Amino acid sequence: MIFLEKVEKYIFHYPANVAIICCEFEGRINLMTAAWHTQLSHDPPLYGVSISPKRLTHDIIMSSKEFTVNFLRYDQSRLAAFFGKTSGRDIDKTNVFDVYLMQGKNVKAPILKDGYAAYECKVTDLRKTGDHTFFIGLIVGVHYDPNAFATVLNVQPTLYLGMDNYVTIDLSSKRIHDEKQVKDYLSKWVQGA
Numbered sequence: 001m002i003f004l005e006k007v008e009k010y011i012f013h014y015p016a017n018v019a020i021i022c023c024e025f026e027g028r029i030n031l032m033t034a035a036w037h038t039q040l041s042h043d044p045p046l047y048g049v050s051i052s053p054k055r056l057t058h059d060i061i062m063s064s065k066e067f068t069v070n071f072l073r074y075d076q077s078r079l080a081a082f083f084g085k086t087s088g089r090d091i092d093k094t095n096v097f098d099v100y101l102m103q104g105k106n107v108k109a110p111i112l113k114d115g116y117a118a119y120e121c122k123v124t125d126l127r128k129t130g131d132h133t134f135f136i137g138l139i140v141g142v143h144y145d146p147n148a149f150a151t152v153l154n155v156q157p158t159l160y161l162g163m164d165n166y167v168t169i170d171l172s173s174k175r176i177h178d179e180k181q182v183k184d185y186l187s188k189w190v191q192g193a
């Protein structure tokens with residue numbers, strides 16, 4: 001392994017599930033691609049996203065204190081590239097090719113109609129994290145396509161590999177490592193010790 005002490009842009013932790021962050025303030029709707037987002041808490045349900053102050057999305061969320069997190073199937077990967085390579089400062093992204101939005105239920109920010117799932121979030125806290133702002137959102141509603149889930153996700157999601165590369169998962173590679181299996185393994189390991 002090569003060791004680096006100083007890094008600028010680092011991509012070694014990818015792949016990451018791509019999300020489209022939708023926001024709205026005073027009738028202005030915008031959409032942005034994000035790879036830096038994560039679940040934070042079950043109770044209360046919190047979800048966080050890291051957004052650079054350079055983005056129009058940042059300004060809108062600062063004002064509205066709301067956003068939605070939308071997940072794409074792999075056949076929609078070009079939307080991730082499009083929303084991540086264009087700024088709402090230059091164009092109205094809602095007016096370009098096949099983008100279908102619907103109104104959120106508990107937030108004014110829209111939902112991508114044909115994503116496979118979406119979280120509606122209200123900002124409860126934010127932190128400056130280096131050159132980004134980390135927005136912490138309380139999930140106030142979840143949308144999902146029941147056909148996309150068979151207990152767990154059962155469609156191919158859009159994942160980001162860094163540097164304009166996208167990939168997906170092979171669902172036939174799924175393995176289940178349940179608690180029983182882990183306990184069996186542990187007891188064999190203890191016996192063998």
Ligand SMILES: Cc1cc2nc3c(=O)[nH]c(=O)nc-3n(C[C@H](O)[C@H](O)[C@H](O)COP(=O)(O)O)c2cc1C
Nearest residue numbers: 032033034035036051052055056057084086087088
């Ligand atoms: C795959 C991908 C992931 C991205 N992830 C993030 C992210 O997590 N946070 C961020 O601030 N920008 C991220 N970006 C960059 C923004 O999506 C991009 O700057 C976008 O043009 C901002 O749009 P806006 O100005 O309309 O808000 C990402 C771009 C791509 C292509």
